[in-house]
Amino acid sequence: MSTYLRRASEAAASAETDQDLRLGRCRKGWRGSVSGLVAIEESGIPWNELERRLLEMGFVEGAAVEILHEGPIKHDPIAVRVDETTVAVRRADALAITVRAPGVN
Amino acid sequence: MSTATLSVSVPGIALVGCPNCGKTALFNALTGHHQKVANYPGVTVERKEGAFTTPQGKTVRLLDLPGTYSLRGRSPDEAVTRDVVLGRLDGEALPDALICVADATNLRLVLRLILELKAVNRPLILALNMIDIAKRQGCEIDVERLSIELGMPVIPTVAVRKGGVTSLLAEIDRLATAAGTGAAGEVTWREPTSQEIRDAHKEAERILKACAFRPGDQRLTARLDNVLLHPVWGVLILLGVLFLMFQAVFTWAAPVMDGIKAAFDLLGTQIQATMPDGLLRSLLTDGLIAGVGSVVVFLPQIMILFLFIILLEDFGYMARAAFLMDRLMGGAGLHGRAFIPLLSSFACAIPGVMAARVIENRRDRLATILVAPLMTCSARIPVYTLIISAFVPAEDVAGVVSLQGLVMFGLYATGIVSALLVAWIMKRLVWRQVAEPFLMELPAYKWPRLKNVALGLWQRAAVFLRRAGTIILAIMVVIWFLSTFPGAPAGALDPAINYSIAGMLGHWLQPLLAPIGFNWQIVVALIPGMAAREVAVGALGTVYALSATGEEVGSALQPILAAQWTLPTALSLLAWYIFAPQCASTLAVVKRETNSWRWPAFLFVYMLTLAYGAAFVTYHVATWMLG
Numbered sequence: 148m149s150t151y152l153r154r155a156s157e158a159a160a161s162a163e164t165d166q167d168l169r170l171g172r173c174r175k176g177w178r179g180s181v182s183g184l185v186a187i188e189e190s191g192i193p194w195n196e197l198e199r200r201l202l203e204m205g206f207v208e209g210a211a212v213e214i215l216h217e218g219p220i221k222h223d224p225i226a227v228r229v230d231e232t233t234v235a236v237r238r239a240d241a242l243a244i245t246v247r248a249p250g251v252n
Numbered sequence: 253m254s255t256a257t258l259s260v261s262v263p264g265i266a267l268v269g270c271p272n273c274g275k276t277a278l279f280n281a282l283t284g285h286h287q288k289v290a291n292y293p294g295v296t297v298e299r300k301e302g303a304f305t306t307p308q309g310k311t312v313r314l315l316d317l318p319g320t321y322s323l324r325g326r327s328p329d330e331a332v333t334r335d336v337v338l339g340r341l342d343g344e345a346l347p348d349a350l351i352c353v354a355d356a357t358n359l360r361l362v363l364r365l366i367l368e369l370k371a372v373n374r375p376l377i378l379a380l381n382m383i384d385i386a387k388r389q390g391c392e393i394d395v396e397r398l399s400i401e402l403g404m405p406v407i408p409t410v411a412v413r414k415g416g417v418t419s420l421l422a423e424i425d426r427l428a429t430a431a432g433t434g435a436a437g438e439v440t441w442r443e444p445t446s447q448e449i450r451d452a453h454k455e456a457e458r459i460l461k462a463c464a465f466r467p468g469d470q471r472l473t474a475r476l477d478n479v480l481l482h483p484v485w486g487v488l489i490l491l492g493v494l495f496l497m498f499q500a501v502f503t504w505a506a507p508v509m510d511g512i513k514a515a516f517d518l519l520g521t522q523i524q525a526t527m528p529d530g531l532l533r534s535l536l537t538d539g540l541i542a543g544v545g546s547v548v549v550f551l552p553q554i555m556i557l558f559l560f561i562i563l564l565e566d567f568g569y570m571a572r573a574a575f576l577m578d579r580l581m582g583g584a585g586l587h588g589r590a591f592i593p594l595l596s597s598f599a600c601a602i603p604g605v606m607a608a609r610v611i612e613n614r615r616d617r618l619a620t621i622l623v624a625p626l627m628t629c630s631a632r633i634p635v636y637t638l639i640i641s642a643f644v645p646a647e648d649v650a651g652v653v654s655l656q657g658l659v660m661f662g663l664y665a666t667g668i669v670s671a672l673l674v675a676w677i678m679k680r681l682v683w684r685q686v687a688e689p690f691l692m693e694l695p696a697y698k699w700p701r702l703k704n705v706a707l708g709l710w711q712r713a714a715v716f717l718r719r720a721g722t723i724i725l726a727i728m729v730v731i732w733f734l735s736t737f738p739g740a741p742a743g744a745l746d747p748a749i750n751y752s753i754a755g756m757l758g759h760w761l762q763p764l765l766a767p768i769g770f771n772w773q774i775v776v777a778l779i780p781g782m783a784a785r786e787v788a789v790g791a792l793g794t795v796y797a798l799s800a801t802g803e804e805v806g807s808a809l810q811p812i813l814a815a816q817w818t819l820p821t822a823l824s825l826l827a828w829y830i831f832a833p834q835c836a837s838t839l840a841v842v843k844r845e846t847n848s849w850r851w852p853a854f855l856f857v858y859m860l861t862l863a864y865g866a867a868f869v870t871y872h873v874a875t876w877m878l879g
Contacts, residue, residue, distance in 0.1 A: 184446075190689060195446070196326075197689060202449040203321045204691050205361055209457075215474065219483040220579035224588070226481060226694055231358050231467040233477075233694040235575045235588075240689040 168248070170212065170227065171241035178213040181206055181229075182247040190240065197243060204236075205229040206244050262303075264313040264345055265424065266336055268369065269353035270362050271319035272568070272695035274381040276300075277704050278353055278409060279316040281417050289711060298606070299332075307418075308425045315347065321361055323368050324443055328609040337372055338439055346439075349375040349427055351420075356386035356393065356408070357468040357696065363456035366402060368444065373437035375427050376404040379420055383408040385698070389468025398463045473568075473696045480572050490576055493569075497560045499657050501633070505552035512552070516545030531736070539732030542793045544725055551716060553637075554630045557599050558712045559705070566700035570595070571692055578690055584672035585679025587611050588690045590620040594671065597627035598664075599712075601838045604629075605845055619675050621845055622855055625838050626671040626831065628664045631785035635829050636663055638789055642814040643822045667830050670862070731780045731791050754779070754795070768828065768867035769821040769875075778834070785834045820874035827870035831863035 167182050184201060186194040206212075206229060215233065216226035224237045269275045279287075283302025300316040317336055318329035325331035332341065339346030352369060354362040369376060380386075380395065399406040405427075407420045444452070480486050520541045527533040564570050570592055578588030586594075589611050597604025604624040611617040628636075640656050647655045734754040741751065757779060758772035765775055773795045781788030789809075796812050813822070833839065839852040846852070 192689065198446045199322075199324070199444075199449055200326070200689065200691055202446055202453070203324075203361070203364070204693070205453075207450055207453040216477060216481040216575075217483065218579050219487050219576060220583075224575060224578050224690055226477070226575060230360055231470075232361060233473075235571070235578070235690065235692045235694055237578070237582075237690045240691070 166247050167245040169242045170214075170225075170244040170246045171238040173214055173246065174222070175214050175217045175225075177246075178211075179246045179248045181208055181210045181212055181244060183208055183245045184243055185245055187240075187243045190243070194243075197240065201240075201243065204234050205232050206234075212244075212246055262311050262313050263348040264315060265349045265351055266315040266317050266347040267351050267353055268317055268333065268337060268365075269319055269381075270321055270355070270358075270365060270693075272571075272693065273319065273353045273355040273358075273362065275319060275353040276316060277701060278351075278379060278381055278417075279314065280704055280707050282420075283314055285707075289715075304421075306421050306425045310425065312424060321365060322444075322449075323365075323372075323441060327611065337369070337374075338441060347374060349377065349424070351377045351379050351424075353379045353381050355695075356380045356383045357389060357391050357470075359393070359460060359465060360453075360456055363402075363459060364449070364452045366404075367452045367455060368441070370403075371441035372439055377420070377423055377427065378402060378404055378406045380406055380408045382410070382698075384410045386468055389470070390466070391468030392464060392466040394463040398459065401459045401462055470696060476697055477572070477694070480569070481575060486572070486576055490573055493560075493564070495661065497557065499654075500560070501553045501556050503654070503657070505556055508552040509549050512549045513545070516541055516549070520545075534736065535729070535732055539728050540725065542790065544728060544790070548717070549634075551713060553633050554599065554716055555709060555713055557630055558709055561596065561599060562705050562708045563700050566698065566704060568695045568697045571694050574692060575694065581672075582690075584676045586619060586623075586672070586675050587616040589692065590616070593620050593624055594627050597624040597629060600629050600631065601625040601627065601835065602841050605838065605841050608845070615679075618846060618851065619678050621842055622678065622851065623671040623675045625833065625835070625842075625855065625859065626667050626674065628667040628830070629785070629835075631835065632663075632829055634786040634789040636660060636826065638792075638810065638813070639822050639826055642810045642817075643819060663826060663830060670831070674858070727780050727787050728790055731787075735776070735795060767871075768864060769818070769824040769871035770828075770867075771817070771821065773816075774821075774825060778832075781834050782836055785829070788834070819878060820871050823874045824867040824871035828863045828867040831859050831866055833859035833863075 168179070170181075173179075184198050184206065186198075190197050192200075210229050213228040214225050215228050218224045222238070224235050225241060226233055226235050227241070267275050267279055279300065279302060282304050284304075286304065287300060287302035289298060289300055298318075302314045302316070303311060304314060305311050315336065317333040320330040320333045322330075323334045323337065325334040335341040336344050336347065337350065350369060350372070352362070352366050354366075366376070366378065378398075380393070380398075386393075395406050395408060405423050407423055409417060409420055480489060520537045523533065523537050523541070527536070564573070573595070574588045574591040577591045581588050581590055590608070593604045593607035593611070595604075596607045601624050604627065605621050608617045608620040608624065611620055640659050644656050644659050649655050649658055731754065734757075735752045737752060739751070754776045755772070758776035761775045761779075762770070762772045765778075770778075773792065776795050777788045777791035780791045792813075793809050796809060796816075833856045839856060842852045842855055843849055
């Protein structure tokens with residue numbers, strides 16, 4: 148894991164609750180739904196912008212997600228099914244997306 | 253303003269939609285061959301405009317806007333879409349109506365875009381595109397209800413067949429009549445907040461439910477992706493595709509190229525036989541026919557390359573390639589999306605540099621622009637082909653791969669590796685910055701449509717031929733002039749060109765390039781080659797045709813080079829051509845894209861340094877190895 152990824156995940160860890168996982172840490176085959184978007188540090192762009200880009204690509208609270216594929220190097224980026232759309236996203240950026248497994252409230 | 257414009261001039265309609273929604277296919281279906289590809293003034297975003305006539309006989313201008321998920325304009329391309337839609341772009345009238353194009357199988361994101369577009373207050377039509385594919389996949393939607401929910405006409409279309417297009421045309425007629433009564437209002441759009449985007453998603457979700465939307469079966473795409481995005485097979489297939497592309501460029505094009513070459517040769521000999529000897533005949537045969545012929549002959553190779561690029565794009569594979577390459581590109585400090593501009597640069601650095609506009613972040617874009625000219629563009633193919641066929645034997649390695657193709661592959665590979673290295677040095681050592689997010693839709697696979705592929709190819713060929721017919725033609729005349737005047741003095745022993753302006757220039761500059769093994773003929777050819785790389789081949793033809801004695805004129809350049817150049821010189825020129833910034837138009841486009849002379853100047857200096865260094869090393873290593 149790159150320093151960037153590690154530092155970003157540490158910064159984000161405090162905001163994480165028991166049921167919530169980070170999409171950026173889930174492996175291929177994982178299914179669930181988006182529970183929220185959480186600011187991450189060290190993104191290339193301001194949080195306000197990243198949040199809106201993620202929203203525009205369908206990563207909105209309640210959206211069904213499934214990790215379909217992982218990239219060839221370090222399992223990065225990931226191809227995520229978001230409702231009916233398939234979106235490629237880097238794990239570092241997907242750390243901003245909190246997800247919940249089905250059946251967890 | 254809009255009503256007045258409508259009554260006095262031709263109404264304009266703009267096509268808006270997410271990427272991969274089949275917008276361009278619909279544009280092609282509506283306008284056919286009546287389209288014009290140009291640039292927006294000031295920016296280099298491609299502007300595609302066409303015209304068509306509605307059943308009621310109205311002529312309508314149609315503008316194809318770059319695909320976008322929102323009106324926020326995160327990249328220069330998306331900014332053009334926003335500015336045209338909002339009527340903010342100078343010299344571009346506010347469209348009288350918008351046709352929003354949606355992929356019927358994938359409605360959610362475009363519904364949100366439509367909700368945003370409603371704030372523009374222009375008459376809107378929703379074209380529910382690819383409805384045939386949607387039905388085949390078992391996708392369902394209540395079109396009437398959708399129309400009621402959105403408050404706009406919804407027309408199911410199949411861009412590739414006339415059926416849907418006819419009802420779309422009828423709707424445009426109806427709209428054009430209604431528009432006269434003042435259907436358009438004030439533009440009330442402003443950039444939405446994240447909460448507003450969330451609310452729009454909720455509204456889109458409600459509409460989808462109300463219209464009993466059922467997504468289609470995407471299992472075929474999923475099954476294909478299991479192979480094509482596989483960490484091992486996917487990468488191998490990508491390498492295979494690229495390798496096939498280069499072998500194809502080399503082998504498939506050969507028969508057609510021979511035909512074109514023969515035709516130009518025949519033309520040359522005909523003129524030689526019928527015209528009296530003199531300056532005009534020399535201009536026609538040695539300047540024009542020899543020069544332009546040696547460039548046009550590469551049309552088949554350029555067409556094959558573009559055929560691959562267009563097919564891969566239409567099939568939906570380009571996004572997969574970016575996905576597979578992202579980490580590798582990221583390792584070099586490039587964005588995964590840089591893959592597409594860099595791949596386009598294999599055809600020509602100019603569209604490549606221009607395609608870098610899909611990268612939002614300025615430094616990511618700059619890094620891509622600065623390394624794009626290192627990718628082997630098609631203009632280098634004539635030079636590579638000429639030297640390879642003159643110096644590399646036409647043998648097969650292990651009975652399968654042609655040796656010439658292998659050398660070509662090596663030249664391409666060197667270009668790629670250097671591009672990645674240079675990008676890495678720039679991003680890691682010069683800028684030291686954090687990566688821009690990589691967010692990209694992986695569209696469902698689709699069969700490329702023959703008509704769209706053919707139209708795309710035809711446009712590329714036209715651009716190339718226009719270049720060959722204008723810039724290159726003009727340069728050929730200039731070179732012919734430079735290499736003909738002043739003529740040789742009476743009783744001169746050397747070939748006439750030795751006494752010409754070009755000869756003098758070549759002799760002056762030759763000492764500078766002697767350490768890398770270039771003779772004065774090469775140096776002469778490199779001077780006009782600054783305008784366009786492939787011109788150097790024509791220039792070599794002119795230089796050698798003119799310096800040769802009678803019976804050698806018109807014979808192929810290849811054996812002349814094989815006889816007159818040493819192998820180290822040939823290899824050194826190949827190495828030079830991997831790096832040399834020999835293209836004034838690329839430098840001009842980089843200037844336009846970066847809006848400063850600093851970057852093209854930097855590009856020129858670093859590429860020239862690399863070229864000289866690489867040629868120097870190649871020449872001396874080759875000389876030493878050959879003893």
